[in-house]
Amino acid sequence: MNKKTGYLRLSEYHLKKLQKEMLLLLLEVDRICRKHNIQYFLAxxxxxxxxxxxxxxxWDDDVDIEMLREDYEKFCELCKTELDHTKFSLQNQQTDQHYNWVFGKLKLKNTSYVRSGQEHLKQQDGIFIDIFPLDHITDNRFKQRLTLLICKVCRKILWAQVGKKNASQPLLRGIYKLLSYIPRSLIVSIFNFMAKCDNRKNTSFLVSHNYLSGYIFKREWYDSVITLEFEGHLFYAPKGYDKTLSMIYGEYMKLPPVEKRQGNSHASFIKFLDGTELKF
Structure with a gap:
C-alpha cells in the first residue's frame, strides 16, 4: 500500500493476475460483438x-474500450440475453440504481474491486473493464464548448456522492453534499439529452463525454476498424488510432519516465477469482 495516498500498489504478480482477469472480460465483449457485427475500439x-x-x-491496471453510441446501446441490450451471466454482469445506470457514472462497465462476478475513496458507495462490485460510448457532436465550436460544459457539470453533480466524502476542502465537501440532493434521474436525463443531441446529424466529429476534459475526435478516424494483437488475441481498434493517440498523449510510442510508470485505478480492496484478497 502507498501510505501517503492510501491505495494499493500492486506487486508485479498481483498486477499480472488482475490483467489476466480483465482479459476475460475483454474476450467476452469481443465474443458478443463479433457474433452480432458490433464495432468496438480498444482505447x-x-x-x-x-x-x-x-x-x-x-504497469497498466485497467482496460478501456469505446463504441459508437448506437453500437453501445445495442451491446447493452444484447447483454440481457447474450452475456454469460454465470461469469459476468453489465453495469450501467439502468442495471444499477446506485451507479452514477455515464458509461458502462462489464464486471467479473465473484470478485471485488473497490476504488479508494468509494468504499461507501452501494454500487455493484467486481473487477471490471470500462465501455465508453462515443457521440456525434456539432461542427460549431461554440456549441461544442456549450455541450462539453453542460455534460461536465452533470458528471460533477453525479460525482457528488464521492465528493461529499472525499473532496480536499471542507467547503467543497459542503458544496458536493448540497449537489448530492439533486435527483439522479434529472441529471442523467439532462446529460443524456445533451450527449446524444447530435447523433442523428452527419457531423465531422465524435466526442467522448466520459472524461472531465472531454475528447473530440475526427469522425473519419473511427470510420472502420483494424485488428491489433493484444495478449495473444486479435481485438478491434480504430483505423485512425495513431491520430487519436497522438492527440491525447503526444509521442505515445516513447516510454514515460520511470516515476510515471504506474496505474490509474487506485484500489483499497481487491478480491480475485481464486478468493485471494488484497486490502489496505
Whole structure:
C-alpha cells in the first residue's frame, strides 16, 4: 500500500493476475460483438498497450474500450440475453440504481474491486473493464464548448456522492453534499439529452463525454476498424488510432519516465477469482 495516498500498489504478480482477469472480460465483449457485427475500439492506455507492446502496458491496471453510441446501446441490450451471466454482469445506470457514472462497465462476478475513496458507495462490485460510448457532436465550436460544459457539470453533480466524502476542502465537501440532493434521474436525463443531441446529424466529429476534459475526435478516424494483437488475441481498434493517440498523449510510442510508470485505478480492496484478497 502507498501510505501517503492510501491505495494499493500492486506487486508485479498481483498486477499480472488482475490483467489476466480483465482479459476475460475483454474476450467476452469481443465474443458478443463479433457474433452480432458490433464495432468496438480498444482505447486510451489499452490501445497504447496493443500498439506499443502487443499486450498490456506492463504497469497498466485497467482496460478501456469505446463504441459508437448506437453500437453501445445495442451491446447493452444484447447483454440481457447474450452475456454469460454465470461469469459476468453489465453495469450501467439502468442495471444499477446506485451507479452514477455515464458509461458502462462489464464486471467479473465473484470478485471485488473497490476504488479508494468509494468504499461507501452501494454500487455493484467486481473487477471490471470500462465501455465508453462515443457521440456525434456539432461542427460549431461554440456549441461544442456549450455541450462539453453542460455534460461536465452533470458528471460533477453525479460525482457528488464521492465528493461529499472525499473532496480536499471542507467547503467543497459542503458544496458536493448540497449537489448530492439533486435527483439522479434529472441529471442523467439532462446529460443524456445533451450527449446524444447530435447523433442523428452527419457531423465531422465524435466526442467522448466520459472524461472531465472531454475528447473530440475526427469522425473519419473511427470510420472502420483494424485488428491489433493484444495478449495473444486479435481485438478491434480504430483505423485512425495513431491520430487519436497522438492527440491525447503526444509521442505515445516513447516510454514515460520511470516515476510515471504506474496505474490509474487506485484500489483499497481487491478480491480475485481464486478468493485471494488484497486490502489496505
Amino acid at each position: 486510451y492506455g489499452t490501445l497504447i498497450g496493443a500498439v506499443r507492446h502487443g499486450s498490456f502496458i506492463p
